[in-house]
Amino acid sequence: MTHTKIIKIYLYTRFERFWHWLQAIMILFLLITGFEIHGTYTLLGYKTAVFTHNFVGLSWLVLFAFFVFWVFTTGEWRQYIPTTKKLFDVIIYYSFGIFQGKPHPVEKTPGAKHNPLQRLTYLALSALLLPVQMLTGILYYTWNTWNTWSGMGIPLAPVAMIHTFVAFMLLSFLLVHVYMTTTGHSLFSHIAGMITGWEEIYETTPIQEWELPEKRRV
Secondary structure (H helix, E strand, C coil), rough: CCCCCCCEEECCCCHHHHHHHHHHHHHHHHHHHHHHHHHCCCCCCCHHHHHHHHHHHHHHHHHHHHHHHHHHCCHHHHHHHHCCCCCCHHHHHHHHHHCCCCCCCCCCCCCCCCHHHHHHHHHHHHHHHHHHHHHHHHHHHHHHHHHHHHCCCCCHHHHHHHHHHHHHHHHHHHHCCCCCCCCCCCCCHHHHHHHHCEEEEECCCCHHHHHHCCCCCC
């Protein structure tokens, strides 16, 4: 059956919404304190900024491990498998179609919450950028210990540069991500979906009965 109207489906579980907002807050705190540590501005004070940055960073590392465990035990890892199917269509849409009011070429479903471009982006974020940022953060935090122990005399500058570079990449992602939340069927429809779990989609593709709102998934 083909649908043409807007419907709501239950897309994001409580844990997904909790992790999304908690991670957003943590990244924001890390960016704010990280730039203060680098002397960009004075807000909390250097010592407080360093303590807050280290505490939030280590907490993020622990919680990220729980998230990875959840992804693999629930099978949600399949949501991040890259695909080239309709990838070019999605790129064309975000380059031109979105400004012409055209419908999104790939609607969300519980079995495919991310379009092909999002899959590549989130996979790169979760499997590359975040691990690199966490690893360099740990090396930065424990540099005096492991550098003395190893006796290798490795300079801190390369670690700091990589850590800062990835921070700028995460900031760029955050800005683009916030912008993309405004491109739904209404200005706040995507944000509402990440708060309530219910996402608005067009009924332009075949929908299975278990994907309809009356068949709510917990």
